[in-house]
Amino acid sequence: MRILSDVPVGDIVKVKSNDAKDSLKERLLALGLTNGADIEVLRKGPKNNLTVFRIRGAMIALRKEESKYIKIM
Amino acid sequence: MGLTVQSMKRNSMNDVRLIDNSDNKYVIALAGNPNTGKSTVFNYLTGLKQHTGNWPGKTVVNARGEFKHNNKDYIMVDLPGTYSLFTSSKDEEVARDFICYGKYDAVVVVADATCLERNLNLVFQISEISNNVILCINLIDEAKKKNIIIDKEGLESELGIPIVLTAARSGIGMQKLKNTIEQVSHNKKRYEPNIVKYNSNIEKNIETLKPFLEKLNISNTRWTALRLLDSEEDVVPDKQLHSLLNKANITVDKEVIREQISEENYNYANKLKQNYVSEDIKKINLDKKIDDIITSKIFGIPIMLSLLGLIFWITIQGANIPSQILSDILFGFQDKLTLLFKTLGVSDFLIGMLVDGLYRTLAWVVSVMLPPMAIFFPLFTLLEDLGYLPRVAFNLDHMFKKSCAHGKQSLTMCMGFGCNAAGVIGCRIIESPRERLIAILTNNFVPCNGRFPTIIAVSTAIFITSKISGGIISALSITIIVVIGILITLLVSYLLSKTLLKGIPSTFTLELPPYRAPQIGRIIYTSIIDRTIFVLSRAVLIAAPAGAITWILANINIGDFSILIHISNLLDPIARMIGLDGFILMAFIVGLPANEIVLPVLIMAYLSTGTLTDIGSSEYFRQILIDNGWTYLTALNVMLFSLLHWPCSTTLWTIKKETGSIKWTVVAFILPTAIAFIVCFLTTTIYRLIF
Ligand SMILES: Nc1nc2c(ncn2[C@@H]2O[C@H](COP(=O)(O)OP(=O)(O)OP(=O)(O)O)[C@@H](O)[C@H]2O)c(=O)[nH]1
Ligand SMILES: [Mg+2]
Numbered sequence A: 001m002r003i004l005s006d007v008p009v010g011d012i013v014k015v016k017s018n019d020a021k022d023s024l025k026e027r028l029l030a031l032g033l034t035n036g037a038d039i040e041v042l043r044k045g046p047k048n049n050l051t052v053f054r055i056r057g058a059m060i061a062l063r064k065e066e067s068k069y070i071k072i073m
Numbered sequence B: 001m002g003l004t005v006q007s008m009k010r011n012s013m014n015d016v017r018l019i020d021n022s023d024n025k026y027v028i029a030l031a032g033n034p035n036t037g038k039s040t041v042f043n044y045l046t047g048l049k050q051h052t053g054n055w056p057g058k059t060v061v062n063a064r065g066e067f068k069h070n071n072k073d074y075i076m077v078d079l080p081g082t083y084s085l086f087t088s089s090k091d092e093e094v095a096r097d098f099i100c101y102g103k104y105d106a107v108v109v110v111a112d113a114t115c116l117e118r119n120l121n122l123v124f125q126i127s128e129i130s131n132n133v134i135l136c137i138n139l140i141d142e143a144k145k146k147n148i149i150i151d152k153e154g155l156e157s158e159l160g161i162p163i164v165l166t167a168a169r170s171g172i173g174m175q176k177l178k179n180t181i182e183q184v185s186h187n188k189k190r191y192e193p194n195i196v197k198y199n200s201n202i203e204k205n206i207e208t209l210k211p212f213l214e215k216l217n218i219s220n221t222r223w224t225a226l227r228l229l230d231s232e233e234d235v236v237p238d239k240q241l242h243s244l245l246n247k248a249n250i251t252v253d254k255e256v257i258r259e260q261i262s263e264e265n266y267n268y269a270n271k272l273k274q275n276y277v278s279e280d281i282k283k284i285n286l287d288k289k290i291d292d293i294i295t296s297k298i299f300g301i302p303i304m305l306s307l308l309g310l311i312f313w314i315t316i317q318g319a320n321i322p323s324q325i326l327s328d329i330l331f332g333f334q335d336k337l338t339l340l341f342k343t344l345g346v347s348d349f350l351i352g353m354l355v356d357g358l359y360r361t362l363a364w365v366v367s368v369m370l371p372p373m374a375i376f377f378p379l380f381t382l383l384e385d386l387g388y389l390p391r392v393a394f395n396l397d398h399m400f401k402k403s404c405a406h407g408k409q410s411l412t413m414c415m416g417f418g419c420n421a422a423g424v425i426g427c428r429i430i431e432s433p434r435e436r437l438i439a440i441l442t443n444n445f446v447p448c449n450g451r452f453p454t455i456i457a458v459s460t461a462i463f464i465t466s467k468i469s470g471g472i473i474s475a476l477s478i479t480i481i482v483v484i485g486i487l488i489t490l491l492v493s494y495l496l497s498k499t500l501l502k503g504i505p506s507t508f509t510l511e512l513p514p515y516r517a518p519q520i521g522r523i524i525y526t527s528i529i530d531r532t533i534f535v536l537s538r539a540v541l542i543a544a545p546a547g548a549i550t551w552i553l554a555n556i557n558i559g560d561f562s563i564l565i566h567i568s569n570l571l572d573p574i575a576r577m578i579g580l581d582g583f584i585l586m587a588f589i590v591g592l593p594a595n596e597i598v599l600p601v602l603i604m605a606y607l608s609t610g611t612l613t614d615i616g617s618s619e620y621f622r623q624i625l626i627d628n629g630w631t632y633l634t635a636l637n638v639m640l641f642s643l644l645h646w647p648c649s650t651t652l653w654t655i656k657k658e659t660g661s662i663k664w665t666v667v668a669f670i671l672p673t674a675i676a677f678i679v680c681f682l683t684t685t686i687y688r689l690i691f
Helices: A022-030 B012-017 B038-046 B090-101 B113-129 B141-144 B152-159 B172-183 B200-215 B221-230 B239-247 B254-276 B281-294 B300-343 B349-384 B389-402 B409-416 B420-429 B433-445 B452-465 B465-496 B522-553 B563-577 B581-589 B595-609 B618-626 B632-644 B649-659 B662-690
Strands: A012-018 A040-045 A050-055 A058-061 A070-072 B027-034 B063-069 B072-078 B104-114 B133-138 B163-165 B509-512
Touching: A012 A022, A012 B254, A022 B254, A040 B281, A040 B563, A050 B239, A050 B389, A050 B563, A058 B221, A058 B281, A058 B389, A058 B563, B012 B113, B012 B152, B012 B172, B027 B038, B027 B090, B027 B113, B027 B522, B038 B072, B038 B104, B038 B133, B038 B172, B063 B104, B063 B172, B090 B113, B090 B152, B090 B420, B104 B172, B113 B133, B113 B221, B113 B254, B133 B172, B152 B163, B152 B254, B200 B221, B200 B239, B200 B254, B221 B239, B221 B254, B281 B300, B300 B349, B300 B389, B300 B452, B349 B452, B349 B522, B389 B409, B389 B452, B389 B465, B389 B509, B409 B420, B409 B465, B420 B433, B433 B465, B433 B632, B433 B649, B433 B662, B452 B465, B452 B595, B452 B632, B465 B662, B522 B563, B563 B581, B581 B595, B581 B632, B595 B618, B632 B662, B649 B662
Parallel strands: B027 B072, B027 B104, B104 B133, B133 B163
Antiparallel strands: A012 A040, A012 A070, A040 A050, A050 A058, A058 B509, B063 B072
């Protein structure tokens, strides 16, 4: 099972499931991280803490703690 | 709508209730994703000056303004940005409550033309609530630059709502927007939004619920049914309504339903984008290229520090000559003023108070504070408008994470550079109460408008020895002071989350908005009018009486000494321990209502006691300080104390309002004060050990 936080920079992947809970889930859904969404991994920040993704045309930075909930195809 | 404002016992509704169209005014709400230009549209239409900035979360409370169009009055409500109606931070709640339960005649959804797919999600959600929706696709100029082409007519017929393409900042399309607002709010033209149809299971449940809701006279049955199926009581607060699910024998997993609804909304948004928007990948990747440098692991932080240093250097160098000219003029006028009063036969005491007290303090405030502010604020706003602040948050996030604070605390910290009270209110973008408190309590550790002039003036006076290298050293010292402030912020956040406010960091998402070309003219205008004049007039208003009172205290004797000296003597022992003197500490205490007046009061106090006769004014300030025994240590500690000490009374009052707690307000006072004393005590002790 691959998760979003493991995807290397430059790859484009599709969301399989969004397993976050509660308000995080709500936020991620609002940003467009729904099943089947295309996500491009753009860049990792200092200490590989934040990663920038292109989600639905916007640049969104997520920590590993958040992106680990996203399973990808 | 069946649900009334009264049934929502929420604070956020207070703002909403203030807005009613009692006198036949049409109420228009401005909603949309964060950072799409809602406040810019608002400002254009109402002529007001809501703050705008290129980062998500600039507006956190409702703002209200009015405009006239074709002899009709409109009330416009600028809402905080929100990604969806179901998210949970405080500022988004304000927007959601207004859209779901407020009274309005039309909603303008402001969308970003360069990111339409994401923005459409909210458009769909709002179309489910109201028929009077206008889609304002803003930033069309930015879209043009990126070769993004939108088929407006196609989209319009697909969505069933009127669409206006605008570039609010330059006023393009605004006339059209006003006309559309008129048509829709007066119901001149009826629109029926094509709302998203969900899967058969959801649609079946909606149909089952509808009769029950109709019996209760709830007007918007589809929307309410959907929210009963997918939300808890935070969205539909009426408990009775939720029990309808039982009555109708519906068992659903709300989480799954919400997920399906979001997915279908987004699939539709994606389809619309495929069909009606064409873009040019190469242009879109330009931002990415810039970010590869600005937010790179290696250069990110060094670039940030150099930018900060550069801003200070430009400020110091640029302020030099205007300061000189202003002070020559203003202090030159002082003698004429004295002469004038003398010929008018005014008593010496009154002349002393008015000229040596009031006028001289004012002259000082204007000549020393005005030029640096007029340079510093526009530069800072420039970075904000470019879209640099979220990049700062990005670069610093790993440190904030280490100190168990919220990632967005770096954004609220940046707001504090303008004004700590604004920074404290800005903390509403942080959802978790624990982290919001940490951000509130530590906001004071970045210098605000009121304290920058103090820090800049002291560093310029003490560290300038030669014109060129002195400027660099001053800039460097201010940068170091700011860095110390940030480090203390991190340290205190860490300690708080290990003691009073235990917990782990909550989740966090950060949008990096596209870089946008700033409007130089507007920046200069707003930062001079909004910030510089505001800070200066506050300083003048408080400094004038403070100057006069200080002069009186310095000239009324009890025993052998003036009252001022008595006070100063009282404070002197404590002040010496932290490398200051009694007068300095007194000035900081007097500065509680406004940090801007600390230096003017101090100068006043020094001048009124010393036997100083006017020396050539170029070296005036520096000479006063040195004559009063200032060393490098004094200068350093004044800067540190100014950086770290108690927040001004406005900020404290705001903290009380935002936290609703006396206890945390007291902590917000004591914590920085203790830290200021400890840090200055340490530097003093070390300095004395060495020298
Ligand atoms: N180029 C361009 N820039 C714009 C336009 N409209 C707004 N901006 C800029 O976009 C940024 C965001 O504008 P705001 O009006 O603060 O956005 P907002 O939607 O109120 O943002 P929040 O309050 O954070 O939700 C600012 O830097 C504006 O100057 C436009 O039509 N063209
Ligand atoms: Mg705004």
